[in-house]
Amino acid sequence: MRALIVDSGQLRLEKHYPDPVVDETTALVQPTCMGICDTDLQLLRGYMDFSGVLGHEFVGVVCQGPEEWLGKRVVADINFACQACDWCARGQQHHCPQRTVMGILNANGVFAESVAIPVSNLLAVPDSVSDDQAVFTEPLAAAFEILEQVSIGKTERVLVLGDGKLGLLCAQAVATTGASVTVWGHHQSKLDRIADRVHGVISPDWEGRPFDVVVEATGTREGLQSAIASVRPKGTVVLKSTVADAHQLSLAPIVIDEILLVGSRCGPFQRALQALDHGEVDVNCLVDYIFEFDQAIEAFEHAGRRGVLKVLLKPELK
Ligand SMILES: [Zn+2]
Numbered sequence: 398m399r400a401l402i403v404d405s406g407q408l409r410l411e412k413h414y415p416d417p418v419v420d421e422t423t424a425l426v427q428p429t430c431m432g433i434c435d436t437d438l439q440l441l442r443g444y445m446d447f448s449g450v451l452g453h454e455f456v457g458v459v460c461q462g463p464e465e466w467l468g469k470r471v472v473a474d475i476n477f478a479c480q481a482c483d484w485c486a487r488g489q490q491h492h493c494p495q496r497t498v499m500g501i502l503n504a505n506g507v508f509a510e511s512v513a514i515p516v517s518n519l520l521a522v523p524d525s526v527s528d529d530q531a532v533f534t535e536p537l538a539a540a541f542e543i544l545e546q547v548s549i550g551k552t553e554r555v556l557v558l559g560d561g562k563l564g565l566l567c568a569q570a571v572a573t574t575g576a577s578v579t580v581w582g583h584h585q586s587k588l589d590r591i592a593d594r595v596h597g598v599i600s601p602d603w604e605g606r607p608f609d610v611v612v613e614a615t616g617t618r619e620g621l622q623s624a625i626a627s628v629r630p631k632g633t634v635v636l637k638s639t640v641a642d643a644h645q646l647s648l649a650p651i652v653i654d655e656i657l658l659v660g661s662r663c664g665p666f667q668r669a670l671q672a673l674d675h676g677e678v679d680v681n682c683l684v685d686y687i688f689e690f691d692q693a694i695e696a697f698e699h700a701g702r703r704g705v706l707k708v709l710l711k712p713e714l715k
């Protein structure tokens with residue numbers, strides 16, 4: 398099958414990659430739409446030391462597996478857990494020490510003609526949600542994880558740092574609580590895309606009015622420092638960016654102001670699908686380019702450019 402693989406930091410489109418192996422616990426899924434994520438770009442630069450088929454954002458159709466799933470349009474939780482350890486028994490599959498992660502850690506991803514996925518990870522996509530929306534389920538779930546971890550109500554003032562894909566999704570997820578959300582970024586054109594849902598600012602004009610909750614989604618090393626400087630005493634900083642570089646910052650403000658620092662990764666896929674189904678968030682406004690799978694290398698070049706938001710891949714453009 399055709400597959401986009403990363404090998405020693407090199408991206409390569411293979412025409413004859415071995416087909417995935419399926420057993421009674423897995424289903425074979427043919428992706429119909431795939432999203433390029435910043436994590437994919439980082440994996441190319443050596444993050445996680447990954448090699449194999451790249452990609453974890455997708456929607457697809459089950460072509461082999463249990464009868465009740467055949468022909469179904471699906472998305473899937475990207476963490477493949479062992480389902481046998483203490484963490485899994487406690488319902489914490491995202492932290493299973495034996496887990497593999499699709500397209501990120503010891504499991505092939507979705508940038509291919511087909512991918513093998515544990516049946517227990519599959520979620521059916523409601524008919525009302527298009528492929529171009531469903532492909533956002535994974536990053537949107539990561540955004541909704543914030544609400545699993547931090548109690549945010551209507552009276553809370555929340556700042557999201559970063560106007561990239563993740564920042565704009567986090568802002569929209571938080572805005573579903575009715576909280577007042579401010580997004581800080583460099584690009585008015587990006588902030589404008591969700592202007593009807595949140596308040597966007599370019600210059601950091603919030604000095605002197607600290608926020609109850611600050612979500613750091615800049616993807617930069619400096620983001621955490623800005624987040625700590627923007628939160629009120631006893632406030633909460635949620636760290637969404639995975640920055641591979643080492644941080645160098647003073648932790649004293651965290652102690653003095655008793656700031657709660659929360660790391661935040663993968664989230665509830667069902668909640669993300671529900672939000673797409675109910676129109677609580679707008680993801681279509683984040684799509685900049687759609688490429689045919691055969692143009693995947695070119696698509697990656699576009700995805701890596703400054704100011705570009707989501708780039709999608711499809712087996713073929715109709
Ligand atoms: Zn992603």
Ligand SMILES: [Zn+2]
Pocket residue numbers: 478479480481482483484485493494495496
């Ligand atoms: Zn486990």
